Amino acid sequence: MTQHPPHQHPSGHGVIALAVHAESVLHGMVDSFELPGARLYGINTGDAVESAPAPCLLAQHPDVYELLESPTSGLARMFDAAAIVTTGWAAPLDENGEVRGAPSEHAQRRRVRLVVLVTNSGVASVLRFADDPHNVVTDPGSATGSLAEAIEQFWFDPPAEHVAAS
Secondary structure: OOOOOOOOOOOOHHHHHHHHHHHHHHHHHOOOOOOOOEEEEEEOOOOOHHHOOOOEEEEEEOOHHHHHHOHHHHHHHHOOEEEEEEEEEEOOOOOOOOOOOOHHHOOOOEEEEEEEEEEOOEEEEEEEEOOEEEEEEEEOOOOOOHHHHHHHHHHHOOOOOOOOOO
């Protein structure tokens, strides 16, 4: 896999509003904090965020990175936006901004569901904790790390062309 420089797609209020709306709809559809794998949904935005149609489930895979690299996931480009839904464990960060050890083994671990929405206008994410499902935490596209890079590459880098040998 080649390394690409990070994309600079400023997320406006429209992207975070769409992410919050999509997560709210998905919360009603996927009322679980323990999914068997990551899910990819296609979303058409409609005329207004509030009237956007329900997300369409496109694919699911136990590994979010393999899901994003799957040729089937290219179907998401037929929509205005894609939402990646994944669940797992979260743990508090230490004074250096890191988690010591596996979050699933931390004494203060919490079940979490993360929804990352990506459009041509940018990326935004919304998460909920199982022990406090009425509150959402949002990020207007400032997340970093391997998942953020994989989502950027998935949406903004053109798919590799497969040429048949003649």
